[in-house]
Each structure stands twice: as structure tokens, then as C-alpha cells.
Amino acid sequence: MLSRIVFASSLLVANAIRSDDIARAHLHLDTLQKIDTTIFPPTEKWMSNRDYTGEGILIGIYDEPIDTTANDLRELDNNGASHFRSTPAWDIFGGRDRCCQHGTLVTSVAAGNGWSSEAAGGRRYQYHGVAFKSRLISNVGDGVGGEGDINNHSTVLDQGYYNDLDRFADSILFDHKHYRHTVVYAAGNNGDRPMFGNMQGHYSILNHAKNSINVGATYKETDSIAPLSSLGPTADGRIKPDIVAPGASYFFPERSPLPLKIRVDSLVIYNHGVKIRWDFDPKEGWRADYKADDFRIQDGILGFTSRWRDGWITNANFTPFISSTSDTLVIGYRFIHPDFPSKLNYLQCGITWHRFNADDSLLFNLPTPDTNGHEARFALANLWGYANGPVAGKVKRWKEGIRIDSLWLGFHSDTVVGIRSAAVTGSSLGAYIETQGTSEAAPYVTGIGALMLQMYQRRGFLKPGQDIHHNAPWNSTVKAILIHTATDLIKTRPLWTEDVVDASNAVGILNPDLSANEPYSTAYNRYYRGPDYATGYGLVNAQKAVAFVDTAKFKQDSLPDGRTVTYTFAVPKGSHSLRATLTWDDYPADLEEAYAPKLVNDLDLILVAPDGKEFHPWVLDPLPQKRESQDGIDPIHATDIDSAYRGVNWRDNVEVVDVPTGNMVAGIWKLIVNGTWIEHGPQDFSVVCDYKLKKIKP
Secondary structure (H helix, E strand, O other), rough: OOOOEEEOOOEEEOOOOOHHHHHHOOOOOOOOOOOOOOOOOOOOOOOOOOOOOOOOOOOEEEEEOOOOHHHHHHHEEOOOEEEOOOOOOOOOEEHHHHHHHHHHHHHHHOOOOOOOOOOOOOOOOOOOOOOOOOEEEEOOOHHHHHOOOOOEEEEOOOOOOOOHHHHHHHHHHHHHOOOEEEEEOOOOOOOOOOOOOOOOOOOOOOOOOOOOOOEEEEEEOOOEOOOOOOOOOOOOOOOOOOEEEEOOOEEOOOOOOOOOEEEEEEEEEOOEEEEEOOOOOOOHHHEEEOEEEEEEEEEEEEEEEEEEOOOEEEOOOOEEEEEEOEEEEEEEEOOOOOOHHHHHOOOEEEEEOOOOOOOOOOEEEEEOOOOOOOOEEEHHHHHHHHOOOHHHHHHHOOOOOOEEEEEEEEEEOOOOEEEEEEOOOOOOOOOEEEOOOOHHHHHHHHHHHHHHHHHHOOOOOOOOOOOHHHHOHHHHHHHHHHHHHOOOOOOOEEEEOOOOHHHHHEOEOOHHHHHHHOHHOOOOOEEEHHHHHOOOOOOOOOOHHHHHHHHEEEEEEEEOOOOEEEEEEEEEEEEOOOOEEOOOOOOOOOOOOOOOOOOOOOEEEEOOOOOOOOOOOOOOOOOOEEEEEEEEOOOOOHOOOOEEEOOOOOOOOEEEEEOOOHOOOEEEEEEEEEEEEOOOOOEEEEEEEEOEEEEOOO
């Protein structure tokens, strides 16, 4: 079955480029992978027979066709000839003549070997992906049922509801005995604005399948949720995304020469065919509104500097005008600092309709000029998708009759930049581009999954004569380990609150669902301890995930309706934490009612301490579904977003039990899996624990 090929990423033009080696460090990949730089270019023998390379694993990229001529996806054979890293038995749908950029960049994050790093100005192999010795198959067909030990889908399955494609994905993974592979999906890019369809904010997850691994996006430097990342829950109230990985960059050019110096030469708006020009006369009322020092107007040129990362100026005596659909803005500007053009991320201009408010305006990025100047022209009607804030959210399109009350100019030296990944270019040397999206987050998880499968293969889990392609661990097992070992992300305080001492606990990303209903100081994404609808169960941790495979702290089992499976494990004295995770690939749900529960077979996980005390999994209540609006299910208020609590979970096919430190007791514990309601069984399941499990015979 063919997925709807709508891609979960967007391209950015940026001058300051940071590579995905930053993201690898945050995922603890660099502690696993020690790259041999003595061999170049990469050969078949380079990094062979080593752990943590993805060698022997087939990654399926179900996306646009990939550029099989890209150096980062190739290696040299024994005769020195370059070839694409394909397993010969598999068909490849790619090649430069029919390739596309999206599929190539996704593949590069998951499996690029970094061949072109030096040509792009980096260190040798600096920009390599995760599973850089894996084999690849590229196809836009077959979808979830396609070949591959682990398959990446940086595509969109639905428009906010469980549909036939989600159901098909669940059916394939439920029948894992015939389709032994792991499936990873991007959550979608509808977090801060609708990229696909009209959903935004909460209830904007665009892949509703229960069994696949759903991945949201974070900033790679700060481990904060990226604004674009789609937020849960699903329409029926399930926790999604499952986990998050780097998908964007928040770049702080600390070494940039300061102060920044910018000159604006001209500013014109053509309104109803009439030219409105600002000549930057001191009498016009231009003023510095925020962090803009040394503000001056001289010889008809407006200039200002800043010793901060950003700043803006406004026209206090702005003469209001009424919008038309043909409105065009033309701005001429230049830098006067000789070194700054390579450092600036973007300039912005904005127009507002009730009072000056940079957070409630139509804004657009200006191309970075050189010191000789630049003129940018914008048709305002084409930029409405970039409007933000509570007022902008109510005005759905640029139209006749909007009263424009103010205009502002600003510059920012920090912004979303993106993940650096190899992509299609006209050069045989290859090149790298900047992108952002959950499309880039998902292949990090796919690559880490390939490392886990390689570890499974190399640590003796396979019997003689078995191969990983037909005897891989279940999708639910890989999913359980990734969730179990993820780092919980907690952000509960706004970044602009003065009493925030711990910046790691601060977040400044406005939530579009809240911004229309809440004061500015409360309308931000918050995510608490335990699972949440922004980050799921947290940031994937490659080092811990691979270690759990190596130490075999997991079980794959099955049970019928009404039965119980019990395991025991020993907790030594001095232990401070305990976690257990249960997942299962559930039977596909009906499509009749979008908001009805989609869980078919319900299992329950319980931990029992030596003293008999029981511990239950995290539960997260769904957000309100009061009404459907044009951009999703609204309204949602800050008070609606609660933290998870412990109880009985009957919505999700993932259950995680965390025992509080104060309740840790040394001795023999029990892990119980109850088949509470199994309509289509028996139900296979995977369970992971911090300590090795021993099954008790019934």
C-alpha cells in the first residue's frame, strides 16, 4: 500500500551552518562511535566488523527516491570502484535522474557516511549519519509492508484522524511473524502552524498508527521541543509522539563580533497602487523599541546597532492604512560591519494591526545582504502563512480592509537553522544543506534502531542458520527499549520569567492553541515529569538503548484474554530507581468513529514490591475536545495541560512504571502483565526492565 507522500520537513536558507555532530552528541552517539579517519574515502572494509555502525542491517527509506550517486551513500569496493550501499538482492528506486531532495536528506541522517564532510569545510567524516555502514533500500511503494529490517517514513499518513493507512500500518505490525521489521514515523510539522491540512498545536499529530514509533522534533542544542513539531494527543486521546529526537537547531553565534550594525536605506509599501515611502526623517517618529542601541537617522538613512542578540525599531508616528490584496513591500538595507554577514541568521520586518507587538504581526525573513546592500520585495498576500499571535490567528488570510496600525524592523542572531544533511546537488563532490522538521528527527531514531538490531545480531540472540532479516526482535521490543531508555524532558517555566534560575527547566515556545486564550506569560508549551503531549516519553538515548539490547534486559512473550504472566527480578540494596516498560503491537482498530478509543487489546502492567505494595503506570488525561475549529480541536487553556499521574491506562499500547526513589525496596520484585481485555488474541507483547527478568511458570 502506498502512503500519502507528503513530507514532514521544510528547507531553510541560513548563513550560519551547524552540523549534526551536535545532535549526535546530545543522543550520546559519539560515546559509542569512534570513527576511523585514517582510511579515506570510505571502503567496504572501512569500520567493518565493529559495533555501533549498522553493518549488516537493511534500512528501508519509504520516501521520495534517493540520490544513489550521492557520495555519502556510497563506498569503494576492493577494486576502488564507487558503488551505492545497497544489498544486491533488493531493488533500488533512485538515481540522480529520478531522485528527490527529501528522500536523500532523510537517508543521510539515518545512514550517511560523511564522505563529503571535508569538501563542505568540515573535518573528515564529521557530518556522518547514525548507521553509516548499513545497507539501503529506497522505494515509494509498499509502505509499511515493504522490505527493510527497520523502515523510515518521514511522511504523513493522515490529517489528524485514524484512517485506513494507519489501520494498514497497525495490521502489518500486529502480524509481525510474517513482517519482522521495525517501523518509524515522523509526527508531523503542524506544531506552530498548519503545514499539512489545517491542524495546528495540540491534536495535530499526522500519523495516528498505534504500533509504529512516532517521533517528534527537538532543538538539537537545548533539548527543547521545536515549535514546528506536531503535538498530541491523537484524536482518541493516546500519547503521541512516543519519543523525540533532534530536528531543528537554535543557533547562538556567541563569537559573532558585536555590536551589530545595520542601515536601512529605503522602505516603501505599494498600497492600492499608491506608493507610501518612508524617507527616514527624524520627524517621522522612528524609535528604538527593544535592545536597539545607538539609534540614529542621518542623511535619509536609518541606522541602529545592538549589543544584544536581537533588536528592533518602530515608527511611532506611523500613518495607518487599509490593506489591499495587491500590497507589496520593498525594503533596501545593508550591513556596515564587515564581518557580520556570515554570522547573521535573519532580518525581519513586520506589520501589525492593533498596536506594536512583534509576537502578533505579519512578519517575514529578509535575505542576508552583503555590505553593498540589498533590496527585498514581498507580496504581502503570499506571506500570510507566517502570521502569528492571537490576532493573526483569527484573520485567516490577507484581504481587503485590514487596518495596518504599525510597522517594525528587527534583526535576530538566533533562529531555527536545522539539521545538516547530505542532499542532491549538481556537484559530484556532494554538498550539504540545512533543513528542519520531524522528517529529520525520525531518521535519527531509525539509525539508532539499526544499531540496536546490529547489537542483537552480534550478541548471540540468533540461532545457528538464522539471519536478522527474518528473525529480528519485534517492532514492539525495539519501541519498548527506545521509550524505556529515553531521557525525560521537563520544561515548566517560561524563559522570560525572572525567577527562572535553572535554564534547563525553561521553555519559551508559544503554543498556538493557548495564545488565543491565555496571557502571553502563560501561553507556552509545558511538559512535566513523565509522558506528555509535546515530547512523549522523552529524548532518545542511543547509548542506553544499545546497552539494553547488549544486556538482554527484555522479554518477548504472549498471553490470551484474562490470563496473567508474571516475572520476578532482584533489586539490590542501594538502588535508587526502577523502571519497567510494556508495549505491544495492537490489533488494528475500526474506522467508524474518529474520537472513539482505538485500543483493541488492553494489557496492564503492575510492579509489586517485596512488601506487597503495587506500582502502576503513567496515565495522561486527554485534552478537551469541546468543539472543532478551522485549525483543530479548540479551545484549550493552560489549566487543561496537566502532568501525568499513576493509574490504570486503557488508551495506550505503551505502559511505563517508574517507582519513586522513596519507595525503592531491596529484594525480589514481581512484574505482572495482565491480559485485561484481549478481543483478538493471543496478544504478543514486549517488556523491558532495569533488572533481568525471570518468568514464573503458571
